[in-house]
Amino acid sequence: MDITEALAARQGLTCVVGAGGKKTTMATLAARLDRAVVTATVRIPIFDDWVANVVVTDDPVAAVDASDSWPLGVVPEQEREDRYRGYDPETVDALADLSTPVLVKADGARMRRFKAPNHREPRLPSRAETVVPIASAHVVGQPLDDDRVHRVDRVSELTGLAPGDTIRPEDVATVLTSEQGGRKDVPDGATVVPLVNMVDDATLEERAREIAAAIHELADVPRVVLAEMRADDPLVAVVPQ
Numbered sequence: 001m002d003i004t005e006a007l008a009a010r011q012g013l014t015c016v017v018g019a020g021g022k023k024t025t026m027a028t029l030a031a032r033l034d035r036a037v038v039t040a041t042v043r044i045p046i047f048d049d050w051v052a053n054v055v056v057t058d059d060p061v062a063a064v065d066a067s068d069s070w071p072l073g074v075v076p077e078q079e080r081e082d083r084y085r086g087y088d089p090e091t092v093d094a095l096a097d098l099s100t101p102v103l104v105k106a107d108g109a110r111m112r113r114f115k116a117p118n119h120r121e122p123r124l125p126s127r128a129e130t131v132v133p134i135a136s137a138h139v140v141g142q143p144l145d146d147d148r149v150h151r152v153d154r155v156s157e158l159t160g161l162a163p164g165d166t167i168r169p170e171d172v173a174t175v176l177t178s179e180q181g182g183r184k185d186v187p188d189g190a191t192v193v194p195l196v197n198m199v200d201d202a203t204l205e206e207r208a209r210e211i212a213a214a215i216h217e218l219a220d221v222p223r224v225v226l227a228e229m230r231a232d233d234p235l236v237a238v239v240p241q
Contacts, residue, residue, distance in 0.1 A: 003235045004032050006225045007193050012129030013095065013102045015041075017122045018182055019109030019150055020136030021197040023047065024229040026103045030071040033101050037064055038073045040086035040105040041123035047073060047084075060087065061094050089125040096127040104128070109150045113198070114139040114172065116154035116181045128190045133182025135175070136198040137226075139167050140207040154180075169207055172196070173214030183219065192221050199226045199236045212239035 004010050009029050016022045027050040030036040038051055039060065048054050054073035055063040063074050075084035076091075086105070095102045107122040109115045113136035124131065139148055144161050146152055152163055158178050159171040176182040176194045183192055194215055196208040205226065212224035216239070226236040 006238050008130040014130040015104040015106040015128045016132045017107045018134035019115040020113040020134050021229050028229045028234050035100040036071040037102040041089050042086045042108050043083050044105050045083050089123050092125040093127045112150040113148050115150035116175050117184050124185050126187050128187050130191050131186050132193050132195050133176045134195045135172050137196050137204040137208045138198050169210035170214045172211045177219035195225045197227050200228045
């Protein structure tokens with residue numbers, strides 16, 4: 001099993017949410033998939049350096065049909081020098097009819113490594129086939145603060161932690177599996193595959209496996225993926241039910 005199979009990203013719409021490596025995960029998958037499409041339903045930093053081409057268009061389906069360069073990025077507008085706008089989820093839904101995998105950034109995290117969504121997030125297309133909630137293994141043992149966590153207040157509500165408390169494996173699992181966290185607004189029929197990223201040494205793998213065990217106690221997901229998306233071989237382990 002490789003990382004694209006582990007994350008069920010070989011077909012349909014695969015949406016990444018959470019924090020701790022969404023952009024790196026999308027880049028890793030795009031590099032390993034044939035004819036991959038990269039897009040977003042939220043703002044996305046400029047990503048021209050890891051796709052063959054970015055097309056700014058109101059008609060992403062036509063752009064994909066006309067492309068002979070892969071992976072292909074499609075966005076509706078360059079909002080600022082450093083970022084693009086994302087499409088409405090309904091526009092991305094139309095890409096589900098194409099015979100190419102589509103990778104969708106569906107929320108933001110302001111470069112943090114752990115988060116919980118607010119009431120406006122995530123922006124998931126209704127035809128998403130896979131949702132990948134992400135967290136970094138590095139947050140275990142660290143304080144719940146704004147340096148590492150996006151929306152500290154929401155994480156506090158879901159876990160019972162107070163700001164400054166130490167984040168435990170079970171806290172990461174709680175947020176990733178909560179229907180107000182990593183599984184928020186997941187469409188009926190979509191598969192949820194939690195990803196614990198930045199597993200770059202033996203100690204972090206042990207922590208990540210603790211997170212995975214807690215996830216399986218809390219939610220019915222087919223597997224939890226442990227990865228280091230910056231590595232040449234990013235898949236560290238797959239922890240099944």
